[in-house]
Amino acid sequence: MAQKFVNDWLEDVVQSKTPLVDALYSLRPPDLTRAVQGIRDFQGTKVMLSCTDRTPLAKLLKQALCFADLVIIVPAPLWVSCAHPGSHPYAEFNVESVGLASSCHFSAGLVENLSRLIAEDADVFGDGAATFLPVLGESQHRWSHPEIDLPEMPRPYSGDEGHHSPSSVNVEALYGLCSERLTAERLGVMHLNTASFTTPVFGDLTIGEVPTRDWVHYLWKVDVPDLSFLPMTHVARIRRDLADAVSQFSRATVKVLGSGDVVGSTTKAMVGDLQNSATALKKQMESALAQFATGTRLPKTTVVLGSGGPQGGISATIDFLLRGDTLTNLKRLITASGNEKLGLRQDSFWATRF
Numbered sequence: 001m002a003q004k005f006v007n008d009w010l011e012d013v014v015q016s017k018t019p020l021v022d023a024l025y026s027l028r029p030p031d032l033t034r035a036v037q038g039i040r041d042f043q044g045t046k047v048m049l050s051c052t053d054r055t056p057l058a059k060l061l062k063q064a065l066c067f068a069d070l071v072i073i074v075p076a077p078l079w080v081s082c083a084h085p086g087s088h089p090y091a092e093f094n095v096e097s098v099g100l101a102s103s104c105h106f107s108a109g110l111v112e113n114l115s116r117l118i119a120e121d122a123d124v125f126g127d128g129a130a131t132f133l134p135v136l137g138e139s140q141h142r143w144s145h146p147e148i149d150l151p152e153m154p155r156p157y158s159g160d161e162g163h164h165s166p167s168s169v170n171v172e173a174l175y176g177l178c179s180e181r182l183t184a185e186r187l188g189v190m191h192l193n194t195a196s197f198t199t200p201v202f203g204d205l206t207i208g209e210v211p212t213r214d215w216v217h218y219l220w221k222v223d224v225p226d227l228s229f230l231p232m233t234h235v236a237r238i239r240r241d242l243a244d245a246v247s248q249f250s251r252a253t254v255k256v257l258g259s260g261d262v263v264g265s266t267t268k269a270m271v272g273d274l275q276n277s278a279t280a281l282k283k284q285m286e287s288a289l290a291q292f293a294t295g296t297r298l299p300k301t302t303v304v305l306g307s308g309g310p311q312g313g314i315s316a317t318i319d320f321l322l323r324g325d326t327l328t329n330l331k332r333l334i335t336a337s338g339n340e341k342l343g344l345r346q347d348s349f350w351a352t353r354f
Contacts, residue, residue: 050180066249220271224302
């Protein structure tokens with residue numbers, strides 16, 4: 001069982017019922033540094049959940065809690081163009097952002113939703129199972145902080161003094177997504193994308209390069225217990241009662257994502273073990289639910305795990321773009337692998353542009 005994660009300023013919000021937005025405006029750079037260090041040094045399993053003001057936050061948080069000892073809610077990147085090119089905002093991006101003197105940014109709509117969730121269901125935050133981290137850095141579009149030491153990425157749109165094309169806008173937007181996922185990598189966190197595809201995906205942009213110089217992205221599908229319809233109080237109680245079982249399942253997920261033998265029998269066996277672990281966890285959760293809820297049977301939902309192999313990572317995705325490859329080719333690469341294919345949501349950045 002992992003130690004409890006402690007976020008001092010958010011714990012004060014939970015205990016004192018201070019408005020979250022007031023606590024954010026009171027943040028100082030040392031507070032943010034401690035928060036980053038705390039997440040990086042936390043020894044349990046961790047998931048980053050990127051959210052906009054349109055994200056069904058409670059539903060997705062309950063599902064993410066199945067995969068980690070700690071869920072870090074972060075604001076999705078801000079869309080890089082001043083004027084949105086479509087009639088509907090892309091699911092992966094916020095369309096507004098508030099900047100603070102402490103060099104961090106947040107979505108006001110997301111904070112409003114999160115404040116409501118904390119007020120109604122404080123248990124998972126008080127238990128240290130979930131926390132919130134604003135976007136760190138001077139730019140509203142991408143992350144930057146000394147503790148995570150991210151490389152400077154190209155700015156084909158904002159760095160071109162207004163002389164830009166639709167392609168440069170979209171490429172810079174993708175760099176914003178890469179920045180978020182690279183931050184997750186540096187903090188030792190699994191990144192869960194619930195916005196782009198019809199199923200939640202871990203490692204969505206994690207590609208790699210094999211000795212033949214081909215780019216690769218491997219996909220595996222796993223059926224897991226669906227916690228999204230349960231009250232948050234039930235989810236919090238299940239996690240407390242089955243803390244060791246949830247930690248074991250999440251560690252098995254991390255193991256598959258980090259496997260270097262992506263095309264061999266080892267990973268195939270690990271994926272099989274993960275599916276068996278998910279089935280066993282579902283039965284344990286149903287048994288735990290039976291103690292305080294009658295007739296509860298958990299449905300299953302599908303998640304996808306992606307990997308770029310032993311050389312895989314977000315840096316490889318950035319390199320893919322720097323070598324001049326297209327977003328269309330990247331979309332094709334990350335959405336299909338062998339017999340597995342990812343369906344795109346209609347409001348996805350990928351579905352509407354490429």
